[in-house]
């Protein structure tokens with residue numbers, strides 16, 4: 001049986017309702033594809049704590065668990081693993097997102113979300129988010 005890979009992801013929404021997408025840098029799996037910021041849960045970490053940490057590490061922004069609203073999840077085979085990825089929506093954070101890990105960032109209108117090239121697990125999430133916003 002495939003081992004679960006737990007990844008927490010976040011749709012940051014700005015005042016105009018645009019969503020921040022990040023392009024995975026070269027050298028990582030899924031390089032070049034657009035994804036929601038986030039990452040793997042560390043041992044014993046909650047999804048919310050992992051996101052607060054990842055958003056600081058990847059984007060230099062600060063938020064807190066109470067600003068993360070559960071929105072949807074992906075459940076999808078990923079290589080030898082099975083990816084389980086909750087997607088949170090966040091509208092409140094401190095700082096302006098900066099690409100600290102060489103990733104390209106783009107604020108995307110909700111209508112344009114599903115046209116982006118994404119990892120397979122993200123496609124249904126993008127459609128759900130478009131309908132939710």
Ligand SMILES: Nc1nc2c([nH]c(=O)n2[C@H]2C[C@H](O)[C@@H](COP(=O)(O)OP(=O)(O)OP(=O)(O)O)O2)c(=O)[nH]1
Nearest residue numbers: 007009029030035036037038039040083119121122
């Ligand atoms: N962050 C993120 N990861 C995603 C998305 N969709 C998707 O399939 N993934 C996959 C890609 C990776 O296999 C895994 C996340 O790993 P990662 O490499 O971003 O996590 P991390 O920052 O903790 O990574 P690392 O320390 O191992 O480099 O989940 C998404 O929308 N956001």
